[in-house]
Amino acid sequence: MKQNITCPCGEHIxxxxxxxxxxxxxxxxxxxxxxxxxxxxEILFMAY
Structure with a gap:
């Protein structure tokens, strides 16, 4: 399950x-x- 993503602005979610x-x-x-x-x-594709 993916629970993390980092926005290109640097914000870690x-x-x-x-x-x-x-x-x-x-x-x-x-x-x-x-x-x-x-x-x-799209969000889940970029998430990890």
Missing amino acids: TGQDEDDLVTKTQQHLKENHPGHDYSRD
Whole structure:
């Protein structure tokens, strides 16, 4: 299960599970990178 992702801006995001990781990543994108929306599959592809 993938629970970590590092945004190109340097922010490290950790979730309790894949669903939590996707939610936290999408929230980070919304707050810090408006217009950069990624799907669940795209986020999990970049996650580790």
